[in-house]
Amino acid sequence: MKRHWDWLAQALRDLRHAEVSLRAEDYEWACFAAQQAAEKAVKALYEYLGGEAWGHTISKLLRDLPESYRPSQELLEMAADLDKLYIPTRYPNGFENGYPGEFFHRANAEEAIAKARCIIQYVQQRLPSEKRNN
Secondary structure (H helix, E strand, O other), X not given: OOOHHXXXXXXXXXXXXXXXXXXXXXXXXXXXXXXXXXXXXXXXXHHHOOOOOOOOOHHHHHHOOOHHHOXXXXXXXXXXXXXXXXXXXXXXXXXXXXXXXHHOOHHHHHHHHHHHHHHHHHHHOOOOOOOOOO
16 A cells, blocks of 8 residues: 555645744744655655655655656755754754754744745655545
């Protein structure tokens, strides 16, 4: 049973969480949730194609797709920007001192959400338009 719709549904929830975190001024969490949204969307595409995606590096996951599904260089660069948010948004030891909440700001969160949205749209355009209930 393919579960790509489950992966995509969670990606959309993660994107919504990023937007809620943005409004709450929890910018590091908005950035991390945006990264997670994009990652899960790409994993939805792998699931749809019958593959299995491992890892958290969105840009690598996209580069490793079958050739006909590989995105533009621009989208790969967006993914690479999101890749940089996976660890330092959550762990104080991602920086010499301080904690993530001190380093991430509104502009970072807005940019991450916009890039995640682009990746999700890319995936949605490659999935069938109807959700099957099975």
